[in-house]
Amino acid sequence: MSSVRSTCPYCGVGCGVLLTPKGAGGLDVKGDPDHPANRGRLCSKGSALGETVGLAGRLLAPRVDGQDTDWNSALDHVADRFSRTIAEHGPDSVAFYASGQMLTEDYYVANKFMKGFVGTANIDTNSRLCMASTVAGHKRSFGTDTVPGTYEDLDEADLVVLVGSNLAWCHPILHQRVLAAKEKRGTKLIVVDPRRTASCDAADLHLPLKLGSDVALFNRLLTAIAEAGALDRTYLSHVNGFDAALETARADSIEPTGLSSDLVDEFCRMWIGTKRVVTIFSQGVNQSSAGTDKVNSIVNCHLATGRIGTPGCGPFSVTGQPNAMGGREVGGLANTLACHLDIENAAHRTAVKDFWDAPRIPEGPGLKAVDLFRAVAKGQVKALWIMHTNPAVTLPEADAVQAAIKGCDFTVVSEIAATTDTSVLADVLLPASAWAEKDGTVTNTDRTISRQRSVLPAPGAAKPDWWHIAEVAKRMGFGSAFDFANSAEIFREHAALSGIAGGFGRDFDISGLAEITDSEFDALAPARWPVAGRRGGRFFADGQSFHSDKRMRMVPVAWRAPDARRAPRFPFRLNTGRVRDHWHTMTRTSLSPRLSAHLAEPFVEIHPVDAVNLGIEPDTLVEVTSPTGRAVLRATISDATRQGELFAPIHWTGQTAPTGRIDALVAGATDPFSGQPESKAAVCAAKAFNASWYGFAVSARPMTPTCDYWAVAPSATGWRMELAGQTIPADWEDAARNLFDLPDAQAQVVTDPARGVARLAFYENDLLISALFAGPKPLGLMRDYVATLPNEDVLTGRAPADRPDPGPMLCACFGVGVNTILTAIESDGLMTVEAVGAALAAGTNCGSCRPEIATLLANSRAREAAE
Incomplete structure (x- = not known):
């Protein structure tokens, strides 16, 4: 089959991809050598996109109150509840929470719906957390x-x-x-x-x-x-x-x-x-x-x-999401209008209102993300629509946000996944198209507009995001304003409106594309805005700004400390961020075994001096608490983090590691100008989590853990799970059968009560389907080998001598493990990162593993010198 040019759905770099259907829903993904953003390169996440398009966990039909239904019934219900809420409590009693995962056309329709026809600026986006x-x-x-x-x-x-x-x-x-x-x-x-x-x-x-x-x-x-x-x-x-x-x-x-x-x-x-x-x-x-x-x-x-x-x-x-920029362009933030126009400017409001033929435009900003969900908690927002994002995990004070959504009178969630932390709280779930099924545009960090093209059919009843909104808008009486036939028609309207913004002297003007035909839209090559009287390039070399006097502004700013102050109860600062191979809350990346193999569970990075002072040993568990929440995380002891500061990643959820929801620890302090929360400097405390046992489990089937700590990740043969508990099970075999839901499977059990060790394997038709390893300390196992569910004597926890263990994944692009690299360094005398790449390909694609390869080389040389 011929390849289709599209755009990667991860970060704001906006890499071009070549997508080729493989049949049976599969997808081959390569970098597009002609795209100006990446010139054919892809990172580990982009390279693994083909592994994330399966239907596992997909929402395939509308659901109302937990029951599958048809589109007409679901849309009528949403329109009725929103209309009644507005009639009884006013337009500001409803809100929309959008996402940088949405295409520009989706974002445009959402903004038009809320600000132009519902008449509220209570539409904000997870980009509020980003840029x-x-x-x-x-x-x-x-x-x-x-x-x-x-x-x-x-x-x-x-x-x-x-x-x-x-x-x-x-x-x-x-x-x-x-x-x-x-x-x-x-x-x-x-x-x-x-x-x-x-x-x-x-x-x-x-x-x-x-x-x-x-x-x-x-x-x-x-x-x-x-x-x-x-x-x-x-x-x-x-x-x-x-x-x-x-x-x-x-x-x-x-x-x-x-x-x-x-x-x-x-x-x-x-x-x-x-x-x-x-x-x-x-x-x-x-x-x-x-x-x-x-x-x-x-x-x-x-x-x-x-x-x-x-x-x-x-x-x-540099922005974090694939279409954070597109959301900025269409007015997806609560304090902006479309096309970089100002919501407080009466002339701008009138121009947009007239262009849309809208009944009303709000005269001021709406609620920004943190305040929006606080208003939900207070009952001020009574009907809420969340699209393609997971605020029950990602917003600060995540536990309170989760409770707010659960307590909201009426919540709609448009999603591809049925069981995110947010989806499970919805009154209505609307099945959305996923990235390889969508058609429209995105804008990357340097203002380049690229096409997102559909290459796979949407499964079940899944529909594009803009269609969800337009159909509800029609049912609410907004008629022809939302009678869009396709994404090209929405794009043309957006481009035409940008011409009006250009007339006001705004920077965002793509009116040169306002007359684009459907076929020209389909073939649209990457284009950097503006696309009007001038072509997209650099701004401000001439010192001319977009202020009314055309002059640039230097702003007097003075250092001020992070909002929350450290105290004896909370002596640490918590820094949060991303890891190399995961994305947001892993709805997509958690489907790829090789992306999960690099860092398979949540962790906290702590300085060695702090670890000694707290009695925390490597690979044990750490309990981190703050004024707003609690987490239990794996200890990574490293001087890469300053003393007195901790670092933890943001990706784990109630579905993948319930005690790893790190934003539960982050207070809702925000910037007074942007409303962006302070996610890098929360105050917290840390102490050793006194686990009585640690475990590792693998299974060809989903597992149902009930212990104090667990983190699950996919493997090539099913799932792998880290576990720990403060109470040792009375009977390890019963505990394992409950974990695996295998009441009758044949079991091989080895226990040593004196040492607190238990190893159990379960078989069906002489095939290994599940195994559990447990002991009083963190386990030294060949996890990546055990996760293959070998039929040899798995209870040793080690690969046979004639089967090399690749070790933990280091290069996700080419599936190269740490042990494979170490063996090559020692046996072939490799001395440089480039030599490792030439021998094993590791580090030759996106390069993000090169620092780790360099560390392995340095450690190897240090060992040789010591010998």
Whole structure:
């Protein structure tokens, strides 16, 4: 079958993919060599996309009150409940929570429905958790939410500074571009991050500043720029606020950063002494109660030196979701209108209202995400529609959010999965099309619009997101305004509206595509906006902004501590983030065994000194508590994390590891300008979790654990599970039969009560189908071998001598394990990461495992030297 060009559904890089159906629902996925974002490369997640398109767990029919029904009945019910709620309590009694997983056309219809016809601005998005501080910072500096640069700037920069961005793991394809520039033209790399991450492997300088202290660092840089005479006075003639910004910066000190003056001086020398500088920033900047100020502190330095809008220069926000940018463009945030128009501007509101022929447009912002769900909890929001996101896990104070959704009078969830933490709370579930079944557009981090093309048929009764909304809107009496035939028609309307925004002098204008035909839309190649009188490129080299006076703004910002203060009860700061091979709450990635094999359970990274002080040993469990929640996580002891700080990933849910829902620990403190929550600096306490036993189980069938701790992941033959408990089962065989639901299977049981060890295997027709290993301490097993459910003597927990154990997965792109790499290093005398790649392919695709390979090489050399 011929390949179809589409776009990867993960991060905001927006990589092009070539999709080829394999029959029986399968899909072959390759990088698109002609797409400007990735030039054929894919990361580990993108490479495994073909493993995530199965129907396991898919929602295939509408459900009302837990019972499958037909579309007409479900849609009539939703329309009736929303209409009655609005009639009785007003338009602000309903709300919509959207997602950067939605296509632009879906987002457009949702925004039109809520702001134009329901008449409320209570539509927000999970992008509020991702990049809202960047939006606010951009608007303060530039007058609108404009990303100034392009990916080509990474190729042309002489210095790239990563601030709060583990680019190597979270945006690997962009990281590869930086490394290519480093090799080709000597580009320097600085990493500003509290943790030593994979991105530090190739860095020329790492600044491990304290959590939340970015403003203090960049204020010092701005001061040093002025002291060094490095100001661009010509550019500053177009800028307001320079004197006030510099005066405020001079009043700050570097003490909050915890960095030495020598290290900060070296950073300033490198930044000032290099003309072409790109400062890439991500969640470490955005997810803060001072996130907007952090953004402006970075932008200030670029404006002061005129390093913006020219090749290899500029502040560059990299977004976390595939269509966070598209959501920004259509007004998916509660405080924006479509096409970067302003909801507080009467002329803008009138223009949009007239274009839509809408009955009403709200005159001010609606509820931002955190406040929206607090309003749900208070009963102010009585009807809620959630689309393609999992707020019961991802929002701060997740336990309270979960309770709020459960207690809401009426909740609709449009989803592909039937049993997410949020789906199970819904009154109505509407089955949605998944990424390979969708048709429309997405916009990536550098403003490139790409086509998402359907390559697989939607299963069961699944329908596109825009169709869900349009059908409800029609039933609510909004008629022809939502009578869309396809996504191309929605795109044309969106493009036409952008022309009106262009008439107001807005940056977002794709009106050059407003007359595109269906066939031209189908064939649309990637295009960077604007697409109108000028073609998409860089912004602001001329110093002209989108403020009414056309001048840029430098914003005075001063360091302030994270919102919550540490106290004796909660002496640690908790930093949260992503791991290499998982995505959000794993609805998709958890379907891939090889993506789950790298890090198969939630963990907390803790400094060795803190671990000793708390009596926490490697691979044991840690109980982490905060004023809002509790988690139990596997201990990873590492000096990559600063003393007094912890790090834990965000991905695990009630479906995959109930005690690993990390956002239950995060308080709902938000930035006063952006409303973005502070997800990087929650206060918490940690102590050893006193488990009486640890276990590891594998099974060809789903398991039903009842113990204090468990985390499940897929394997090539079924499922694998880590377990632990504080009470030792009275009978291990009974406990195992209950776990596996195997009351009658043949069992092989080996127990040693004196040592507290139990090993059990269960067979059907002489085939091994399940096994459980338990002991008083963390288990040293060949897990990846055991997870294959071998029919040999599995209870040894080790592979036979004639069957090499690949060990834990290290390179997910090519399925290469740690032991395979170590064996090659020792037997073949491999000395470099490149040599390992040549021998085993590991590290030659997305490159995100290269730092770990380098660590294996360094440890091997250290062992040789010691011998």
